[in-house]
Amino acid sequence: MKTPLLALLLSLPVMAQDLPSIAAMKSAADAFIGSLDDAKRGQAVFPFEAEDREKFKFTPPPPARTGLPFKEMTEAQRAAATKLLDAVLSEKGKLKATQIMTLEGVLREIEKKPDYRDPEKYYVSIFGKPGDEKGWGWKFEGHHLALNYTVVGGKEFSVTPSFFGANPGEVMEGEHKGLRVLKAEDELAHALVNVLLEGGKKNVIFSDKAPAEILTAENRKATVLDPVGVTVADMSEAQKKALLELISEYLGRHRTDLAEADMKKIETAGIEKVRFGWAGGTKPGEAWYYRIQGPTFLMESANVQNNANHVHESWRSFDGDFGRDILSEHYREHEKEGAAH
Template identity: 60%
Template sequence: MKSLLPALFLALPIAAEELPAPLALQTAANAFLASLDDKKQERATFPFDSEERENWHYTPRDRKGLPLKDMNEAQKNAAVALANEILSERGAMQAAQIISLESVLAKLENNPQRRDPEKYFVAIFGTPGDKDGWAIRFEGHHLSVNVTLVGDKGFSVTPSFMGTNPGEIREGELKGMRPLAAEEDLARALALTLLESGKKDVLFSENPPKEILTGEERVAKQLEPVGVLASEMTEAQQEALFELISQYTGRYRADLAEADMAKIKKAGMDKIRFGWAGSTKPREAYYYRVQGPTFLMEGCNVQNNANHMHAVWRDTENDFARDLLGEHLDGHE
């Protein structure tokens, strides 16, 4: 088991993933709920069909669910164990770093109440293991992890959001820390190699948007096709694109990540587009997106003098398991 919050909680022992994801998550969710008294269980649980299940956010705000700050040590460790069953070791480390940045912001803004690293909330929707559907949300500022499981039909791990402010810590004890370094560096390197090989269309605008275009929308839709198709890239460029996509899917434990990558490939890797807007120089504002027939990934670093990054992954068919639940976009509001 990976330690999600080493600065806040006792480190949990690392163990190999032995159980398949549905059973592992069900076991961890039940262990978390069993650690709570009745009042805390009431705050942490919601009906599966509750509108709250799709009420996701990455901005700093109070949320529904049970926050870490209202848990005792055993309950926090159970919450961390649940989150760590969802995430890969790399994903868990990124999440830990993102959460630790709240303490940095608390000092920079002199506002510890707003920037509280324990204002991350756990919510369970439905009954863990219910074949008709159940879900987990672990969410706070710049972190939104949403997993929905629907019996033997499958699962959804989107919307999936990670953000960092600062994107890079440039002074102090944590100088050099960049939780989303790969999401930025891999994308920039791909943009540069495409430009160098004459693929000028990769740069679709010199002016990046100020934010990811899908924002906190509950329903993700395809955006305007921009950039260069994978089918027009060299083999090396296609491999670089695949590595960038894997950085997003690889936030999650291996069996979840592999299943999503298989779905992306099945829809057609040659149909995926990569586009860049803004400067390609480090520490200057940019935006990029990777878009395929079934998914959308956006990276944006514009705010705070290009030192505040957002990186989101949406499934345009199956966010919140809508496709698995039969709630196709043409009939979903």
């Protein structure tokens, strides 16, 4: 059975795609802030310089999280908060996010912990003044869902760090039996490793044992990991196509203008330098881990916990998480302008 919140998320129309995402974010953030009274605004709105802006957390539970939870919002405020998700997520991405929240209800039934597992404990935080040229941002965060956005100069943006997770990876019983939130990513990754193995690229597997967790975990700054696996430069066209389909599945969680801009960043940094490496088993039911690493970004996924039925997936930017790169560039440009005058 859907909770009132999940029913609301599914029923609201996605924001018109012809409105650019940056403008849509500002509009949605202004409306959300405007829907709050002073007390709730104090829970949801923070200075852009707040330390918590760069806190990255996808594990339970609170109180480590900042923001105003859906649980404490009125229906109108929930609708306004949902428009923030509409401003950045594609229909596919919004469905995944909604289903991840649904899984909290599934875990509640499995574990019998109604206070610990709550599909309404997802938090919205706004940092800075929406539209501020110097930078502003926001996050949507809860168990297995951590979305962070930064906008600088009214045109530059960052959508990382980004995390989607699923526990159970596949629901085995009950009302939602058969639900696999991250099914597409799983199947595309397995198709890729198998096409590489069939093509003789045995070095795609860098370890027979998968690490228990994604290696970057909840680190505020992602660091470059060991270069493992196969580079795009060493892939056939079919193998490269399979890799790009997997990357596109991650990027495609966001609206078209955001996804296309992020793909352009990856291509500009050198698509031929991107590597794909796998650890663990490749057969159904076996624990696995993989990572896609390029000069500027890292995508990691692990399915080890709970008898390999608990998926964690993150997308990080080495210099661009929380908009660090575009903020630095923006400040440098303003320093040059100041010196010129």
